[in-house]
Amino acid sequence: MIKVNVDLQRCDANGTCAALMPDVFQIEKDGTLVQLASEVQDDRENDLEEVILCCPMGAISRS
Numbered sequence: 001m002i003k004v005n006v007d008l009q010r011c012d013a014n015g016t017c018a019a020l021m022p023d024v025f026q027i028e029k030d031g032t033l034v035q036l037a038s039e040v041q042d043d044r045e046n047d048l049e050e051v052i053l054c055c056p057m058g059a060i061s062r063s
C-alpha cells in the first residue's frame with residue numbers, strides 16, 4: 001500500500017484530485033476537500049503519481 005498525504009494548508013480545494021481519483025479525494029458541499037482514503041493499492045501508483053503532478057498547489061505527496 002502507498003500512503004497518501006494531503007497538506008490541507010496548501011490545498012485550495014480546486015477539485016483536480018477529486019476528478020482524477022474520486023474514491024480517494026472528494027470536494028464537500030461546503031467547498032472543502034476531504035480525503036476518503038489514506039492509502040491506495042500498489043497497482044494504482046501511476047494514477048497517484050498523476051494526481052501528485054496535477055495538483056496545482058503541490059499539496060499531495062506519498063510515503
Ligand code: SF4
Pocket residue numbers: 006010011012013014015016017018025033054055056057058059060
Ligand atoms: S488537486 Fe491539490 S489543491 Fe486541488 S483539491 Fe486536490 S489537493 Fe487540493
